[in-house]
Amino acid sequence: MYRKSHTVRAALCLLLTFVFVAACLPQTILAASDTKAAVSWPEAPENNSGAVCLLDSETGAILYDKNMDEQRYPASITKILTALLVIENKQMADTVTFGEQAASESIPGNARINVQLGETITIEDALHAILLASANEVCTQVAIDIAGSVEAFAAMMNERAAALGCTNTHFMNANGLPDPNHYTSAHDMALIMQECIKNETFCRIESDLTYTIQPTNMTAAPRDLQNHHAMLFQDGQWGYQGAFAGKTGYTDEAHNTLVTAAKRGNMTLICVVLTCDNLDYINDTRTVLDYGYNNFKNYTLKNTKKESLSGIVSLPKDAKIKAATYTDPDGAADSETYTRQYFYEDHFIGTAEVSPAGSSSDSSSVSSSSEPSENTGTADVPAPENKDQTSSLSTPLYILVGLNVVAFLILIIAAINNARKRRRRRKRRHNSKNRRR
Incomplete structure (x- = not known):
């Protein structure tokens, strides 16, 4: 009888020890299970661009990053910030007249609309020339009109970029022509584009894939403009579904650069690629945007x-x-x-x-x-990362604590029963001795 009682007590002690240890380690056990079930961040797409950033415009999340904070030459994608500052400082019906400095840039080898000294166009015309035709001389003239000089306008650009969170950007001019101190990063350009597409006028002008500047005081013939960003033409060979705004760039120093905004459903993505050769700037942009739409979606909290x-x-x-x-x-x-x-x-x-x-x-x-x-x-809202337990841990923890209590009660009951049995045995032995006497 004693051996059986001893065996029961030993088994109960082992059970109690196991339950106690299990109760102390529920987070570790469940964490391993959760990790196994968790979905990893999607594998990055292959591309040939020197620097890439894919930004979800709605959430601010960086979905893909390749050297996105490295300082690189932007070339003409500079002009999206130029256009934004023009929109914020001028009215569409205002006019701009070209002086000697701007007219001197209207030469072969430069992106231009062939303005003449003393020619006048509207700001509406100027913005289309900047965003569609990438006209360098137009950028220079509106910069002078707004700030008094190109240098002063560049200072405005740098101030605006810094306010948007740009940390690797410094502009020296309004058009992106080469300068050792004129640089940006893929991340910074995504932040700038994120702000640009919030502006209705900017998006309206970008939606005009073609535009005609009517005859001016210096020209008798109209000028027909067409957007250089092939991915914006939905029916074209290079069209991309949902692409609605963007800007191309190229110089020998920068190579090809491209900024693109696309929207599908209510998910707006911005892709920036820098330092690209040949058609990589289009192919890589398509690959990276596909990666975003194929692998991510947004959740409203x-x-x-x-x-x-x-x-x-x-x-x-x-x-x-x-x-x-x-x-x-x-x-x-x-x-x-x-x-x-x-x-x-x-x-x-x-x-x-x-x-x-x-x-x-x-x-x-x-x-x-x-x-x-x-x-x-x-x-639903997830638990904060600095809390010790999540709601998913509560039920298992309660069960383990309950088992602990039950095991403890069983041990107490067994101990009481054993004590009673011992008292009965002692009483029987005592009565037996009395009878012998």
Whole structure:
């Protein structure tokens, strides 16, 4: 009887030890399971460009990066920022008259519309000449008109670029003609394009793939312009589905450069390729954009009972939003509203404006009843990465704690029963001795 009792106690002790150890390690066990089930960031596409950046314009997520922060020559993609500053500082009906400095650039070898000294055109005409025909002399003249000199206008460009978060950009002129101190990066150009396509006038002009400048005070014949960016022509040989804005560039120093914005569903991607040879600037842009649309989609974050959220994040198509993490700024707990940053693995995937549920900053666009579009799905909010446990750990942890308690109770009951049995045996032995006497 004693051996059986001892065996039971030993088994119960082993069970208790196992349950206790298991209760201490639920996160490790589940983390391994979650890692196995997690979807990895899609494999990068092959390309021949020297530097590449693929930016999700809606979320700010970098979906693909190849040397994107290296300083390189931009050539004529410089002109998208020139055009934006013209739009922000001039009216479409304003006019510009060409002086000697600008007219001197209207020569063979330069991209141009063949202006003459003293010729006058409208700002509407000038913007089409800049974005469609890549006219160098037009960039120079509008820069002088706005800032007083090319140097002063370049300073405006640098200030605007810095305000957009550009850290590897320095412009010396408005048209991108070669200068050792005129450089940018693929990442910075994506940020600039992200701002440009927010402007309705910029997008309207880019949508005019052809344009005619009517006869001026110096010319009797109209000038027909055509956009140099072949991927914008949807029906053309090089057309790309959804491409709606962009700019080409080329100099011997920069080689081919290209900025392209494309939209499918509600997902807008910006691709920048620098230092390309031959047709790589088109082929690589197509490959990288395909990579973005084939492997990613956006999720609209959904309100919870405790928080109101307004934001969209980019995720690999087969990934679950619960696999993402987020970080809140210092002092967030004491703020009425703040910006939360989301991550998937080591990749930044977007932000959300956060406020207490039911506050005046609630946004109907992120309500739980919103319907996903072709490339958008609603998603629950993942747990913050600095928390020790996620909701997925709660149920297993409770079960293990419960088993621990049950095992402990069984051990106590067994001990009580054994004590009772020992007392009974002692009493029987005592009674037996008395009878013998």
